[in-house]
Amino acid sequence: MATIKEVAKLAGVSVATVSRVLNNQGYVHLDTRGKVEKAIKQLNYTPNAVARSLFKKASNTIALIIPDIANPYFPQLVKWIEKELTEAGYDLLLFNSNNDIDKELRLLYLLEAKYIDGLLLVSNYLTKEDVKKVTLPIVALDQFLDEEIPSVTVDNYQGAKEAVRHLIDSGCQSIGHIVGPQDSYTSKHRLRGYLDVMEEQNKTPRIVEGEYDLTTAMEQTALLLEQYPDIDGIFAGNDVMGIGAIKVIQSLGLNVPEDIAVIGFDGIDWGTVITPELTTMAQPIQSLAQAATQLVLDLIKKKETNTHYQYKATLEKRQSTH
Known part of the structure; x- marks a missing residue:
């Protein structure tokens, strides 16, 4: 597997110049950029995602904590969240807490220490005080914790x-x-x-x-x-x-x-x-996923946005009632 140093050597430039091209940071002359891109293609070089996230202080990754993966409601929710994130160019990192508050607290502080861009949180136990200690952009799903904590819920x-x-x-x-x-x-x-x-x-x-x-x-x-x-x-x-x-x-x-x-x-x-x-x-599981995803992405980009969304549950009459 090719390294960034090998790309720099083949292109006849410094490693810093290759890094600027990869991250689209700073000025690089068009001829120089062309040499770097040609070397990348020739060596079939793939940038290390972790290294790039360290450089950019971003990972294009959103974490999702759910309380019970065995509850079939949550896999359906996860499916739609992942779809929305993929379309937005983000990856999903999924955690199942098994309704364990100690695990949820550990995850909360662990994720803040990592290069995670934002967090979608479903918890039966974490309090607003727990969540406010974390500086990550956070959206609470399935619960309203506090006016200051963005949320997406159903009535x-x-x-x-x-x-x-x-x-x-x-x-x-x-x-x-x-x-x-x-x-x-x-x-x-x-x-x-x-x-x-x-x-x-x-x-x-x-x-x-x-x-x-x-x-x-x-x-x-x-x-x-x-x-x-x-x-x-x-x-x-x-x-x-x-x-x-x-x-x-x-x-x-x-x-x-x-x-x-x-x-x-x-x-x-x-x-x-x-x-x-x-x-x-x-x-409306798909709508909940779309709203939560868009809200956390808006928070990451520091956009002005409504921070609380509440949806209506609708009666689906089938065969188990008259």
């Missing part, structure tokens, strides 16, 4: 209210809710939406606590139906838990939605491959 509260009202409009009288993780920003707001509609309708809340995963959802659905056998509607805190709820209901010899209607939240692809297909409050 989980209103989405949850619409989900519960849809069950009521479908004829459900006794509605249970499988809550997501207690520390999750999204689950807190979805729970509040559920509780407010139940209070408005003078209905008794029936709640069990889940973890945004299939196994826990199935266990908690069984517990919910054991504690409240009159339930005829379930609002699951996310689609994965909604799928788990359907599996348990069917295993008990009951039908969805004839006996118990189920609605989820997120709009992941999994919801369309089960029978019956899961009704859901769908997040």
